[in-house]
Amino acid sequence: MNDPVIECRRITKRYGGGPVVDDVSFVLRPSEILALLGPSGSGKTTVLRLVAGFESPEEGEVSVLGRLVSGPSVHVPPDRRHVGMVFQEYALFPHKTVAENVTFGLHRIGPRERERRMAEVISLARLDGLEGRYPHELSGGQQQRVALARTIAPRPVAVLLDEPFSNLDVGMRRRMRRELAGILRGNGIAAIFVTHDREEAFAIADRIGVMRDGRLEQMDTPQVIYNAPAAPFVARMAGTSDFIDAEVRGGLAVTEVGKLPVTSGNGALSEGERVKLLVRPDDFEALPHEKGPSVVRVQEFLGDTTVLEVEMPSGATLLCRQRSYWPLAPGTRVALVPETDKQFLAFSESQT
Numbered sequence: 150m151n152d153p154v155i156e157c158r159r160i161t162k163r164y165g166g167g168p169v170v171d172d173v174s175f176v177l178r179p180s181e182i183l184a185l186l187g188p189s190g191s192g193k194t195t196v197l198r199l200v201a202g203f204e205s206p207e208e209g210e211v212s213v214l215g216r217l218v219s220g221p222s223v224h225v226p227p228d229r230r231h232v233g234m235v236f237q238e239y240a241l242f243p244h245k246t247v248a249e250n251v252t253f254g255l256h257r258i259g260p261r262e263r264e265r266r267m268a269e270v271i272s273l274a275r276l277d278g279l280e281g282r283y284p285h286e287l288s289g290g291q292q293q294r295v296a297l298a299r300t301i302a303p304r305p306v307a308v309l310l311d312e313p314f315s316n317l318d319v320g321m322r323r324r325m326r327r328e329l330a331g332i333l334r335g336n337g338i339a340a341i342f343v344t345h346d347r348e349e350a351f352a353i354a355d356r357i358g359v360m361r362d363g364r365l366e367q368m369d370t371p372q373v374i375y376n377a378p379a380a381p382f383v384a385r386m387a388g389t390s391d392f393i394d395a396e397v398r399g400g401l402a403v404t405e406v407g408k409l410p411v412t413s414g415n416g417a418l419s420e421g422e423r424v425k426l427l428v429r430p431d432d433f434e435a436l437p438h439e440k441g442p443s444v445v446r447v448q449e450f451l452g453d454t455t456v457l458e459v460e461m462p463s464g465a466t467l468l469c470r471q472r473s474y475w476p477l478a479p480g481t482r483v484a485l486v487p488e489t490d491k492q493f494l495a496f497s498e499s500q501t
């Protein structure tokens with residue numbers, strides 16, 4: 150029952166040159182929503198195309214419900230994988246109605262069953278009343294739901310969505326991602342979606358895989374990706390990150406703003422070791438202090454919150470979020486007080 154819906158084992162894809170997908174392994178579990186998060190060019194779309202069967206890996210294997218679909222001398226074509234893909238551009242047929250678009254993949258079943266399934270999927274994708282419209286008569290969000298309805302109509306075991314919100318107005322994205330997550334979760338549809346937007350990944354996914362240069366750097370829950378990133382790159386993908394220099398002394402990190410509780414993601418820290426501490430905007434409170442060693446350089450009032458850029462004695466800066474009631478003006482001297490119980494995560498200096 151809990152067998153993976155999709156499993157990739159050490160897949161590598163090259164287009165002549167170096168690998169664009171490099172030794173990637175992961176599983177998609179039943180009903181799970183997985184996000185692949187990474188900058189442009191990191192190989193996200195290629196992973197989806199490898200899973201869907203539009204490409205073959207040079208190395209590694211892909212299985213769908215335990216059946217090998219890509220591997221040495223095995224290549225099951227896309228339409229035999231029972232995996233649906235929603236393309237970035239939706240790829241709707243412009244001269245077909247919503248109903249015709251949605252039933253396009255249902256040619257293998259009889260007309261009665263096709264009508265029934267269409268009605269079901271139209272309602273599930275909240276397209277009721279739009280069956281007769283053409284794609285150009287729909288909003289971006291509606292077009293996306295038609296693409297989704299068409300993809301799930303043949304009951305795929307999973308759907309793959311490539312940057313599903315990139316064609317939508319910024320204002321609509323938040324609503325659409327809630328709707329999409331609602332449709333997938335409400336129907337127990339397992340999905341992998343690709344994004345370069347961390348907020349989208351955090352808002353929807355059960356687990357997030359962070360990609361860099363074709364490699365899957367870490368895959369875990371949003372909380373772990375944010376709070377315990379395996380590398381500075383993952384930390385930066387997951388949120389605003391500053392790094393401050395520290396030296397480990399007596400189990401604490403000695404920094405220019407004081408001794409801080411420290412922890413390491415990968416093993417014990419040795420006495421005297423030089424490390425970089427990950428600092429997030431919520432980790433320190435900036436308190437006005439006449440003799441404070443640090444000084445506010447920039448105050449960015451964002452309404453819901455205020456972000457201060459604080460310069461430490463060395464000249465290094467970090468961002469500090471504040472409540473907006475009482476933003477501190479540039480030039481204010483401050484002391485940086487760490488959040489109670491905060492353990493700062495240390496990275497070795499060689500990690501980048």
Ligand code: ADP
Nearest residue numbers: 164169187188189190191192193194195196343
């Ligand atoms: P992402 O979706 O993360 O932006 P892609 O998977 O589209 O990344 O691309 C990863 C890398 O592979 C890029 O450098 C891209 O130029 C290259 N690439 C993608 N498809 C092809 C192709 N068909 N031929 C050659 N190179 C490709």
Ligand code: MG
Nearest residue numbers: 193194195311
């Ligand atoms: Mg892409």
